[in-house]
Amino acid sequence: MSKEQMITNIEKKRVELIEIxxxxxxxxxxxxxxxxxxxxxxxxxxxxxxKKAAK
Structure with missing residues (x-):
């Protein structure tokens, strides 16, 4: 999964959580x-x- 896909999934889950x-x-x-x-x-x-960026 690419970084962009992961961010998209996080945002979708956040919206779902708010709705729920x-x-x-x-x-x-x-x-x-x-x-x-x-x-x-x-x-x-x-x-x-x-964590990779922090190294």
Missing amino acids: TAKNGLNSTIAIHYSQELDKLLNEYNRLYL
């Missing part, structure tokens, strides 16, 4: 699930791209 929390509340099971998915994407992006 608006409908179901911040502490709903589905919102927590989406939040965890977003965390995984952000962690992967950080691991692949940000």
Whole structure:
């Protein structure tokens, strides 16, 4: 996956999370699930791209 694709996926997941929390509340099971998915994407992006730039 390219850097641009990863950023696009992160933005899509962020929008989905905002929509889910608006409908179901911040502490709903589905919102927590989406939040965890977003965390995984952000962690992967950080691991692949940000830590390399810091070296």
